[in-house]
Amino acid sequence: MKVSELVKELNLKVFSGREGLEREITGGYVSDLLSDVMGNANEGEVWVTLQTHRNVVAIASLKELACVLLVSSLEPEQNTMEHSNEERIPVLGTSLSTFEIAGLLYQKIKN
Amino acid sequence: MIRRFRADLHIHTVLSACADLEMSPGAIVRVAKERKIDLIGITDHNSTLQCSVVKELAEEAGLAVLCGTEVTTREEVHCLAYFKDLGTLEEFQEYIDLHLPSIPYSPEQFGYQAVVDRDEKIVDLIEDYLNVGISRSIDQVEQEVHRLGGLFVPAHIERPLFGIFSQLGFIPDKLNCDGMGIMSQSIESDIRNRFMLKRDVPLVKASDAHVLHMIGSGCTVFEMNEITFDEIYKALKCIDGRKTFIE
Numbered sequence: 001m002k003v004s005e006l007v008k009e010l011n012l013k014v015f016s017g018r019e020g021l022e023r024e025i026t027g028g029y030v031s032d033l034l035s036d037v038m039g040n041a042n043e044g045e046v047w048v049t050l051q052t053h054r055n056v057v058a059i060a061s062l063k064e065l066a067c068v069l070l071v072s073s074l075e076p077e078q079n080t081m082e083h084s085n086e087e088r089i090p091v092l093g094t095s096l097s098t099f100e101i102a103g104l105l106y107q108k109i110k111n
Numbered sequence: 112m113i114r115r116f117r118a119d120l121h122i123h124t125v126l127s128a129c130a131d132l133e134m135s136p137g138a139i140v141r142v143a144k145e146r147k148i149d150l151i152g153i154t155d156h157n158s159t160l161q162c163s164v165v166k167e168l169a170e171e172a173g174l175a176v177l178c179g180t181e182v183t184t185r186e187e188v189h190c191l192a193y194f195k196d197l198g199t200l201e202e203f204q205e206y207i208d209l210h211l212p213s214i215p216y217s218p219e220q221f222g223y224q225a226v227v228d229r230d231e232k233i234v235d236l237i238e239d240y241l242n243v244g245i246s247r248s249i250d251q252v253e254q255e256v257h258r259l260g261g262l263f264v265p266a267h268i269e270r271p272l273f274g275i276f277s278q279l280g281f282i283p284d285k286l287n288c289d290g291m292g293i294m295s296q297s298i299e300s301d302i303r304n305r306f307m308l309k310r311d312v313p314l315v316k317a318s319d320a321h322v323l324h325m326i327g328s329g330c331t332v333f334e335m336n337e338i339t340f341d342e343i344y345k346a347l348k349c350i351d352g353r354k355t356f357i358e
Contacts, residue, residue, distance in 0.1 A: 033272075033278060034278060034279050035271075035276055035277045035278070035279075035280050036277075037280070038280045051186055052185075052248075053185075053186050053248060053249070053250075053279060053283065055279045055283050058280075058281075077248060
């Protein structure tokens, strides 16, 4: 599944990084500790988090994640969006909580 | 003339819910004096309200105090912030008050957040839980501290939680830090290697004492003329022969 398809199916908001919407999704990772994501996330995963700092994009880029998905109506900081455009890694958003969106993501990705 | 001063710049008082009730201003000053410490930093979680009483008692006893707080940023990074005078300290308190989320909590469960006077009488009980992230990012907090002429030092950077590396993976570029706090049991060379910190990044070892017996368990030595805010600044920046090193 591509990021763009996920955006449509789960009605996600695209904040930035539109040029990365054709990235392929291989799985998901849920964490708010950036050190944990650096160590344990895998290429192609959707990263679900409540962290909005620009370091999020740097780590998503380093780990070649598919996209970043912010929960609970959180919005990225301005420089996070700028960095996301440069790195072509989409930063998405949902009003749902981590628990709810992770459940939906799991159904979409694992099926 | 350059002299050496021992400093423990990360100490909590009874005001921090997680600190022991024995951490009264008088007791902190007494133990710091017994342990031959010249300068203490008072850094309660998201509050500066206990600083002035500690400072008053400490100065009577010939002990210097650097007034500050351990602020929790939006990313839940604990950062030490120190201020030159009570005016800027108060301004920073207003900044925290403005951005602290109101989270109800149970003091019976998590501990009381008491402001006490010099006689250990409770003068205020803070109702909002202080051990939470304020709604400002680490970059915004750093800029505010520096706007007020303060010092900004991420606390216990090696901790697996609430440290700058655990929360943010790496030090954000353009973040202006005056030093990096490390824990009392850590070894300087290990920390520098692990996080690739160059020699010119001053490490500030401190106790993070929540109980009396921890005070002074981690100290940093400041080589400077006298204990003033400006001299401390110069020592951290290695200006004019001043410097710091870990004890």
